């Protein structure tokens with residue numbers, strides 16, 4: 001069906017936009033490399049004669065028309081942005097395998113009833129602008145466009161400003177893609193976990209996504225001279241913040257062994273060696289399949305923060321900035337993935353996604369599911385993220401068959 | 410002797426260069442505000458007819474000639490740079506009180522045998538460029554000029570580049586000030602500790618400065634996805650770094666209650682909420698009057714770091730980047746300060762300095778001492794740093810009498 005070599009070459013080739021020396025990718029949402037890869041995607045679509053549409057949050061939609069212009073479309077794709085010093089496949093693979101599916105359908109002149117839309121969702125990673133899954137959340141209505149456009153990066157630039165900076169390939173062409181509606185959505189992605197590789201399974205049938213809670217903790221103490229201020233007179237925001245980090249890291253023991261608790265961000269102010277830290281801001285990421293466990297984790301952190309603040313003479317503010325419930329995917333779409341996998345003679349297994357994905361947002365509005373392929377050691381959000389050409393080809397084949405089935409080819 | 414009102418007005422007035430809304434000062438070495446205050450100092454010298462000289466590290470020297478051109482000079486002054494969101498008096502007070510002393514001597518046409526040099530030392534704070542006391546360390550030969558010029562700030566700009574950026578008022582005029590040598594040096598400064606205010610003492614006779622050790626700790630773990638990576642598979646650099654912070658904060662209990670241990674800097678990489686931190690760099694500042702205690706503290710940290718690294722699957726590198734032994738000031742110069750204080754009917758007390766100072770560097774080369782005035786609550790390196798006009802005037806009076814005595818007025 002698909003051309004495995006062309007898919008791999010495209011993966012390697014497009015990594016020139018933001019690729020790092022150590023085989024990773026550094027392509028933050030709407031930065032220069034992202035602008036370049038967006039332009040590259042549009043020229044690939046132009047060569048094939050497919051129109052590209054863009055909405056107001058910069059989501060790109062490559063539309064391959066179907067036989068019936070009035071039919072609801074099949075939506076595939078993922079995201080082309082990465083984490084800082086991230087991997088080359090997280091998101092990127094789903095977009096480029098989708099492109100390969102469109103190319104293979106066109107090349108073999110396979111007709112399909114429904115339009116097929118390949119999406120590149122804006123700012124899925126949430127690394128430059130919070131929250132993650134921004135483009136797909138706006139698309140599916142769970143995040144207001146104005147609110148998203150006003151979000152700023154660490155340097156104070158807003159999403160609206162960054163979109164303007166990207167120029168033509170992020171400028172809106174329409175409110176929404178010009179199709180009658182969305183019939184079903186499928187996102188192909190690397191697992192970002194160890195299960196498929198460990199069990200030698202080709203394909204993951206993703207039945208849902210665990211819940212995500214993002215919490216900000218802001219510690220305020222008092223700055224002072226590192227050399228003069230007696231220990232008893234200190235209100236050191238970093239000492240307090242460190243105790244919060246330890247508390248978060250301990251949630252596996254205090255709350256539930258299956259929780260994923262991370263402090264990924266810590267910013268200290270004024271961050272000068274001979275000054276006692278006055279402020280510290282911590283960015284927490286908590287995940288678990290059950291929202292109830294996340295509630296308990298949040299309570300544990302709030303209680304610890306109050307205790308630590310009292311002990312250390314600091315104040316600690318806790319704020320939930322993202323509360324994304326767990327998602328269950330559509331059984332009909334999943335069944336199409338299962339039968340595609342079976343028809344290709346590939347092995348498959350049910351699993352849930354531990355990572356968030358654009359499909360998690362889409363699921364609120366349209367029948368949606370995901371397909372996973374293995375990734376080496378389960379490592380992602382790292383320059384060490386790797387897949388094999390064979391894994392890549394398997395996933396693209398399953399996507400091809402699934403899309404053919406869903407689009408009425 | 411001095412004009413207390415003019416001194417206070419000058420302190421208030423010059424705070425327009427980098428003054429913050431909350432009454433602090435944000436004037437990092439060789440930034441725009443520093444360039445402005447340097448120009449302002451030179452124009453104040455020009456009005457009075459005093460030449461200004463500058464050496465290759467940007468130290469400024471206002472020279473008030475004495476009766477004997479061949480006599481060794483008396484050196485006063487301090488620094489005009491501040492911490493980020495620092496105070497208005499730390500350093501600044503010593504320079505401006507020195508300017509007031511020169512003005513008062515000129516106004517009253519008091520002749521003196523020796524030249525008097527008022528110095529503004531470059532980058533005393535060490536906040537933008539490491540190490541602190543840079544200008545005075547180069548001047549006194551304990552830091553090589555080339556090495557200092559090559560030091561870079563967090564944005565990668567070197568001292569040499571920053572000096573070039575400041576332009577004329579940082580451009581060298583001579584290798585060293587054109588005097589026969591230095592007879593004695595006196596630095597007037599705020600205490601930055603609570604003792605003088607708490608005991609209602611006007612003046613501190615500073616007999617020495619405690620030892621300072623700066624240590625960098627670099628933790629390396631592995632990045633990974635916050636949502637997917639199981640707890641047992643993590644090598645989280647921030648979790649390890651937080652344990653180091655706790656260990657440092659505990660040195661008062663594990664090593665000596667009189668130690669001042671601080672982690673003032675912590676930088677996390679990649680610092681993205683949904684990525685397990687791969688690296689953390691900690692900037693430690695340890696102080697104590699005894700170098701032996703600092704040795705024990707350093708050993709304790711090295712042992713803890715090894716234990717934490719082993720526990721957490723990370724690696725930790727420990728590097729001493731500044732090892733400044735304690736300094737004992739010159740008893741002759743101190744005696745001049747004592748007798749000036751007595752002659753003015755002010756109260757005085759012996760103490761040591763807990764903060765580092767340019768005088769600490771000068772002491773290695775010339776007979777040196779310091780004069781302290783109280784500061785409110787002992788708070789400094791903070792926008793909350795405060796002194797009263799009366800404290801300011803007292804110190805300037807003592808400096809005036811001390812300089813008169815040392816310069817043969």
Ligand SMILES: NC(=O)NCCC(=O)O
Nearest residue numbers: 124125132355356636683
């Ligand atoms: N797939 C993926 O890594 N998405 C980033 C959003 C998340 O943090 O899960």
Ligand SMILES: NC(=O)NCCC(=O)O
Nearest residue numbers: 227274533534541764765
């Ligand atoms: N006086 C003063 O605060 N100097 C900064 C150098 C230090 O002691 O850290």
